[in-house]
Amino acid sequence: MVRREVDVPTLVQRARGGEARSVARLISLVEDASPRLREVSALLVGHAGRAHVVGITGSPGVGKSTTTSALVTRMRRRGHRVGVLAVDPTSPFSGGALLGDRVRMQEHATDVDVYIRSMATRGHLGGLSWAVPQAVRVLDAAGCDVVVVETVGVGQSEVDVAGLADTTIVLLAPGMGDGIQAAKAGVLEIGDLFVVNKADRDGADQVARDLRSMVSRTDAGAWRRPVLKAVASSGEGVDEVAAAVEEHREHLASTGALAERRRRRARDEIETIAVTGLRESLADVGGDARLDGLADDVLAGRTDPYRAADALLERAVGGGAPASAPGRPGL
Amino acid sequence: MVRREVDVPTLVQRARGGEARSVARLISLVEDASPRLREVSALLVGHAGRAHVVGITGSPGVGKSTTTSALVTRMRRRGHRVGVLAVDPTSPFSGGALLGDRVRMQEHATDVDVYIRSMATRGHLGGLSWAVPQAVRVLDAAGCDVVVVETVGVGQSEVDVAGLADTTIVLLAPGMGDGIQAAKAGVLEIGDLFVVNKADRDGADQVARDLRSMVSRTDAGAWRRPVLKAVASSGEGVDEVAAAVEEHREHLASTGALAERRRRRARDEIETIAVTGLRESLADVGGDARLDGLADDVLAGRTDPYRAADALLERAVGGGAPASAPGRPGL
Numbered sequence: 001m002v003r004r005e006v007d008v009p010t011l012v013q014r015a016r017g018g019e020a021r022s023v024a025r026l027i028s029l030v031e032d033a034s035p036r037l038r039e040v041s042a043l044l045v046g047h048a049g050r051a052h053v054v055g056i057t058g059s060p061g062v063g064k065s066t067t068t069s070a071l072v073t074r075m076r077r078r079g080h081r082v083g084v085l086a087v088d089p090t091s092p093f094s095g096g097a098l099l100g101d102r103v104r105m106q107e108h109a110t111d112v113d114v115y116i117r118s119m120a121t122r123g124h125l126g127g128l129s130w131a132v133p134q135a136v137r138v139l140d141a142a143g144c145d146v147v148v149v150e151t152v153g154v155g156q157s158e159v160d161v162a163g164l165a166d167t168t169i170v171l172l173a174p175g176m177g178d179g180i181q182a183a184k185a186g187v188l189e190i191g192d193l194f195v196v197n198k199a200d201r202d203g204a205d206q207v208a209r210d211l212r213s214m215v216s217r218t219d220a221g222a223w224r225r226p227v228l229k230a231v232a233s234s235g236e237g238v239d240e241v242a243a244a245v246e247e248h249r250e251h252l253a254s255t256g257a258l259a260e261r262r263r264r265r266a267r268d269e270i271e272t273i274a275v276t277g278l279r280e281s282l283a284d285v286g287g288d289a290r291l292d293g294l295a296d297d298v299l300a301g302r303t304d305p306y307r308a309a310d311a312l313l314e315r316a317v318g319g320g321a322p323a324s325a326p327g328r329p330g331l
Numbered sequence: 332m333v334r335r336e337v338d339v340p341t342l343v344q345r346a347r348g349g350e351a352r353s354v355a356r357l358i359s360l361v362e363d364a365s366p367r368l369r370e371v372s373a374l375l376v377g378h379a380g381r382a383h384v385v386g387i388t389g390s391p392g393v394g395k396s397t398t399t400s401a402l403v404t405r406m407r408r409r410g411h412r413v414g415v416l417a418v419d420p421t422s423p424f425s426g427g428a429l430l431g432d433r434v435r436m437q438e439h440a441t442d443v444d445v446y447i448r449s450m451a452t453r454g455h456l457g458g459l460s461w462a463v464p465q466a467v468r469v470l471d472a473a474g475c476d477v478v479v480v481e482t483v484g485v486g487q488s489e490v491d492v493a494g495l496a497d498t499t500i501v502l503l504a505p506g507m508g509d510g511i512q513a514a515k516a517g518v519l520e521i522g523d524l525f526v527v528n529k530a531d532r533d534g535a536d537q538v539a540r541d542l543r544s545m546v547s548r549t550d551a552g553a554w555r556r557p558v559l560k561a562v563a564s565s566g567e568g569v570d571e572v573a574a575a576v577e578e579h580r581e582h583l584a585s586t587g588a589l590a591e592r593r594r595r596r597a598r599d600e601i602e603t604i605a606v607t608g609l610r611e612s613l614a615d616v617g618g619d620a621r622l623d624g625l626a627d628d629v630l631a632g633r634t635d636p637y638r639a640a641d642a643l644l645e646r647a648v649g650g651g652a653p654a655s656a657p658g659r660p661g662l
Binding site: 037038041042044045046047049059060133175259262263264266267269270271273274275277278279282291292294295296298299301302303304305306307308309312313 | 368372373375376377391392464506595597598600601602604608609622623626630632633634635638639640644
């Protein structure tokens with residue numbers, strides 16, 4: 001089947017005009033790490049940086065999609081154009097929205113000022129941290145006032161979402177594990193605001209109380225991180241969440257913290273791209289066979305993984321290979 | 332305070348004799364990415380590869396520590412020496428066991444043939460994927476027959492645990508989200524066996540049924556992945572879990588799959604060390620100021636992150652810098 005390809009400059013121009021099909025096409029280009037990714041990125045220079053990026057994270061089952069949908073409703077009432085990226089950082093197989101999410105987002109399906117997109121990382125190099133910032137930039141350039149990035153929390157993924165959002169909402173729910181577990185999951189450090197969802201269930205008050213106590217102990221700086229309760233499925237408490245998001249945005253803007261966060265984000269993005277490039281060059285030069293041979297040497301007790309890594313790097317970057325620090329002698 | 336340092340060869344010799352203090356010291360060396368990490372690694376060559384590595388993963392609150400503790404009890408009854416690494420891949424702050432885990436592991440505290448250690452990744456480069464394989468190797472060389480690595484699931488971390496384990500147990504519990512959520516969390520792909528813990532609670536049968544149906548649809552190869560029910564806190568069903576772990580080990584050994592898994596693991600480890608070395612060299616050469624400048628250029632719309640990454644790489648690896656593929660023109 002032959003499909004007529006529209007060139008990238010035209011796609012970017014149309015996306016900037018808000019055309020959903022061109023937005024979709026551009027996100028596909030960045031998601032697939034297509035050769036035209038660089039062209040997309042270069043053409044977006046100067047057209048992004050206006051949108052407020054909101055991250056929503058939490059364990060499976062806390063109600064992320066429902067909460068996102070309810071928040072989008074409030075943002076639309078304020079006249080905002082909204083982009084939603086639902087990111088699944090774990091499954092290399094899904095490649096699109098799962099049925100459950102589509103159902104929960106249904107009410108916005110016909111709203112031309114809401115753009116909803118599921119992204120799977122498909123296991124390629126760089127993963128979430130590679131594709132999502134580019135997709136955010138596409139939505140930003142397309143005129144979205146707010147871009148919501150929803151992702152499963154816990155593990156490396158939530159560090160990523162906190163890294164790319166201006167405001168990070170951590171969602172919890174009663175019955176999903178106690179306070180110690182919340183602390184263990186590392187969510188305390190990354191949230192700008194906390195929402196105990198399913199607040200009509202037993203134990204919600206206790207979760208909120210425990211969380212408040214933990215959050216207040218770790219608060220740093222001028223922003224007192226709120227702990228709110230909500231029932232996203234009925235809309236209860238969601239106005240307050242939307243208001244807190246707005247307040248945090250104003251706080252960031254007025255204190256200069258926004259510029260600092262975005263600079264860190266740009267740094268992370270550049271570094272990720274550079275490291276991904278280096279990894280690719282390892283694969284290019286040494287090839288799989290070389291790495292297999294080194295792995296066999298390690299397994300057979302002929303060498304250790306550090307010396308094997310040195311051998312791999314020598315091939316990849318030539319004579320002046322950086323030693324695989326940390327841990328190199330004399331460091 | 333001056334502490335008398337024992338040299339690394341002596342530590343390795345003592346650890347191989349099973350001395351817990353030397354094991355602890357060696358794991359601290361690898362955890363901190365100490366300069367002596369390479370020396371430790373070189374001295375362990377030929378002394379590891381015997382232990383069966385079991386990964387246990389699941390969302391916060393499913394009962395990982397309790398299940399691990401109950402499994403350790405069964406393994407001890409079979410006369411195995413057991414090492415446990417409780418890994419928290421998310422918090423850069425904890426640096427040691429949380430109280431809850433210590434309490435749950437209490438019953439093994441006085442058993443000299445059980446070595447329990449918490450590891451936090453402290454946010455340094457390479458993180459979990461860097462330090463944990465080395466710590467597993469230390470425990471292996473110290474004569475552990477089984478090394479259990481327990482880590483919070485969901486997100487990148489569980490991919491890691493599956494990558495380093497011979498046998499991966501995925502733990503679920505009723506009330507933690509339905510089947511769609513389990514699929515979304517990407518746990519189906521990584522489990523060699525599944526345990527529905529807290530099976531005395533409402534909904535456990537339903538979770539097990541849904542899971543069985545999903546698991547059987549995605550089974551590939553000769554190993555039919557079991558879905559078991561357990562109440563780890565009372566010990567109910569844990570014998571069956573221990574038996575299934577043993578069966579899986581035998582399956583791996585008899586089919587040659589064990590060698591294949593370990594080869595993949597060695598490959599991943601070598602690659603991670605190499606990439607971490609390259610990242611360090613980026614930081615060394617360009618320095619933070621260089622990266623800050625490039626970040627500012629991106630934010631001000633003077634360049635895009637791909638060209639910025641190229642500029643960073645040119646400094647780090649000299650004239651012959653690999654382009655930051657994928658996405659480079661002409662790829």
